[in-house]
Amino acid sequence: xSASELIYFAMTLVVVxxxxxYIGPFIGRPRTPWRGAALFGFIIAFIGWAIGA
Numbered sequence: 001x002s003a004s005e006l007i008y009f010a011m012t013l014v015v016v017x018x019x020x021x022y023i024g025p026f027i028g029r030p031r032t033p034w035r036g037a038a039l040f041g042f043i044i045a046f047i048g049w050a051i052g053a
Contacts, residue, residue, distance in 0.1 A: 017041030
């Protein structure tokens with residue numbers, strides 16, 4: 001994994017995790033726990049990395 005891929009992975013992980021954590025209440029759902037949000041963010045970032053690799 002090159003430096004640019006690592007930066008892309010980390011940024012995707014942070015953005016997706018924060019989005020999943022804080023967007024829920026805006027659409028009428030309870031706030032997602034940090035562990036679930038981080039796991040979902042990791043899965044999405046990994047899929048993006050796998051497609052781009």
